[in-house]
Amino acid sequence: MELNYGASRQQPRQDAAMQRFREHRFGQFVHWGLYAMPAGYWQGTEYRFAAEFLQKTANIPEPEWAELAQQFSAEAFDADAWAALAARSGVKYATFTTKHHDGFCLWPSQYTDFHSGNTPAARDFIGELVAAYQRHGIDVYLYYSVLDWHHPDWRYRLESAEDQQAFKRYLDFAMNQLVELAQRYPSVKGFWFDGTWDESVKANGRWTWEVEQRLKELIPGLIVSSRLRADDLGARHRDSNGSLMGDYESGYERRLPDPWDRSVCEQDWEACMTIPQASWGYHAGPWAKRTRKSAAELIDMIAHCTSLSGNFLLNFGPRGDGSIDPEDAALAEQIGNWLAQNGAAIYGKGVATNWSYPGWGYYTQEADSETVYAVVTKWPTARRLRLQLPAGERLLAATLLREPALQLNPQELETSLFELELGNSSEETLVFELTTAAAEEQSWTEPNPDV
């Protein structure tokens, strides 16, 4: 169907900026703001829900929430320390919340008084973070919530002429802020949009289209997530013809596609994930602590996304004073140590097109390369790894990536089916670099499995 504000392309972008994004594979999400101070508690009660939603879950009147800005001193904030830890964690890009749903801005915006310049901290946190992360060689993306609980002209739905007029004022405000961010921080590589699910935004597909156009005029090569976009009819992420809007699919929030679902590889995509079960902002309660994911679980997710040609954006919620939770820092270091040894299987890699999902982990491969990597995340109890190679291929060698590299002798069970003895290694996540060759002509054909 004819659309004015639908997808602007059918195929993935092939320019250098997009190729750089997809080669990153692993990124850091950072949710930080006023919500990090109460950290899931209000008047002594723990609220077991996302800490950045506390204003709503605890029914806090907006003026009372806004008062938190007067306590925001962030005395332990150190952009360079955040960036150095991020570099050690192995991330290649970082996405920072500039304004979350509560409307509080981490930069001195000229369009509102509700910003970090008007706090005891009196700092441009976004400016400091952009500079520090780029000094550490990490690309920066900016998160912006269209949903804004603070702004008087925000509307969830448009039921009257007054609603329409107010929400027009709100969209003008948001466009002004986005242009302001692009002009203040022109070195950022992209924008990550959130809070676009309400009827009011879905009824303004043209505005979402204009935002993408305007920001890409200001910053050539800019990358914009699909979550910004609605089309003429209010369809989100994908337009009413099923075509992806924006530059990559950003609908995977705290969930990953099925590891065998190769359909997701047709477009660029990114999954974002929390360390605790369901809080993006720092939550100080036992509920969040009890549900933290381990390094092994998160490494599995990194390899899972890579194996389907997607990026994995792991969220960190710094504490209200600007310090990093020591448990998060330790986790970041563990992941970084693994990537230092095994990153060849992740960075710049994607789906191993001819290799089926093995169940015990993931195959990854660089496009147009012969080399395939096997990331073993679920050890077979028999401690023998079975590899079903693509038909017509045989396994010459399997080399363990970690130091010292260990070459295993593949045992041929049947043509294209091989076994590796894993020995007693206690390591959690092993990566093998696989060397294959064309198998000799088969004297027999595979039995027909459809009996």
Ligand SMILES: C[C@@H]1N[C@@H](C(=O)NCc2ccccc2)[C@H](O)[C@@H]1O
């Ligand atoms: C990236 C995350 N998105 C925000 C959020 O509101 N998620 C809750 C939600 C997720 C999906 C549909 C509606 C609401 C969370 O607060 C994080 O910022």
